[in-house]
Amino acid sequence: MIDMRLKLDYPGFALDVDLQLPGRGVTALYGHSGSGKTTCLRCIAGLEKAGQAFIQVNDEVWQDSAKRIFVPAHKRALGYVFQEASLFPHLSVLANLQFGLKRIPASQRRVDMTHATDLLGIGHLLDRHPHNLSGGERQRIGIARALLTSPRLLLMDEPLAALDSQRKNEILPYLQRLHDELEIPVLYVSHSQDEVARLADHIVLLSDGKALASGPIGATLARLDLPLALGDDAGVVIEGQVSAYDAHYQLLTLQLPASDMNIRVAHSPMTLGQALRCKVQARDVSLSLNAAEHSSILNRLPVTVISEMPADNAAHVLIRLEAGGTPLLARITRYSRDQLGVYPGQQLWAQIKAVAVLA
Numbered sequence: 001m002i003d004m005r006l007k008l009d010y011p012g013f014a015l016d017v018d019l020q021l022p023g024r025g026v027t028a029l030y031g032h033s034g035s036g037k038t039t040c041l042r043c044i045a046g047l048e049k050a051g052q053a054f055i056q057v058n059d060e061v062w063q064d065s066a067k068r069i070f071v072p073a074h075k076r077a078l079g080y081v082f083q084e085a086s087l088f089p090h091l092s093v094l095a096n097l098q099f100g101l102k103r104i105p106a107s108q109r110r111v112d113m114t115h116a117t118d119l120l121g122i123g124h125l126l127d128r129h130p131h132n133l134s135g136g137e138r139q140r141i142g143i144a145r146a147l148l149t150s151p152r153l154l155l156m157d158e159p160l161a162a163l164d165s166q167r168k169n170e171i172l173p174y175l176q177r178l179h180d181e182l183e184i185p186v187l188y189v190s191h192s193q194d195e196v197a198r199l200a201d202h203i204v205l206l207s208d209g210k211a212l213a214s215g216p217i218g219a220t221l222a223r224l225d226l227p228l229a230l231g232d233d234a235g236v237v238i239e240g241q242v243s244a245y246d247a248h249y250q251l252l253t254l255q256l257p258a259s260d261m262n263i264r265v266a267h268s269p270m271t272l273g274q275a276l277r278c279k280v281q282a283r284d285v286s287l288s289l290n291a292a293e294h295s296s297i298l299n300r301l302p303v304t305v306i307s308e309m310p311a312d313n314a315a316h317v318l319i320r321l322e323a324g325g326t327p328l329l330a331r332i333t334r335y336s337r338d339q340l341g342v343y344p345g346q347q348l349w350a351q352i353k354a355v356a357v358l359a
Contacts, residue, residue, distance in 0.1 A: 031206035046073035079146030100148035136167035222327035259324030282329035
């Protein structure tokens, strides 16, 4: 458990949050620029000292202003990954990694060199110098260096923000491996909802220094009462199990949790029974009164209408749906809403293109 209560005042900005976060997995701090994401991270790291604060990571108290406890940054068992990798340019990749490793006595090391280089796929880069690396490679080495300090908590401050889309897609699978294979809790700052949807288990929505919401990623993204639902990238996260693979058409079949419903996704082969997380954008969900046949849309799910709200575009509405217990969002025009006569409790069919599912 990560217990974090922070009050910090700057001219024109005040941070006031009270959060209890999971002690494992990835928690995303999400919000617009200036919402307080990085300030939270810096307080946890000990780089900022909040006037009123209590910070406890699992069983270690790092700050308790009421008891005048403040553990300095260099004594906090954490790793910090910034937007830029900040590698030592005169050192090889191996020497950069050894810099992190040497900070920790051998008896206290929980991540060794082989494990870190394998996780991040950088074993072939050890003899190179930073100027001979791509942005994505430098960032992977920065993450490996942070891991080699054997942290009890890993802080990542928009680690993909400085990368183009190609480099982001290169590094995301490695971040997913960290999520799947390490037990080190991660606090991940981002303003990209798609990025958060792929990586996070828990999300904290920050705005103007306050936490508007904190909860599991699936339930929180599906809430219509939060600003998350208003953006063009609004959608839900679904984590299903691979139940079949069509090699000829390169389509995975995923069984949805707690139901016998399936969706098909354009994807490379995966092992049967393996879990796969995907995001379904609200704008990619259409609704129908009947199950359409002879259509190019492969995914047709029976759904129940739960609620609706106006979207940020006056011509649109957002519809909250459930498909056998799995939440979905649909962004449709008000005209379509009226033509279908949409109302809470109504039974409809949701249609989702297989190529539109982000996995």
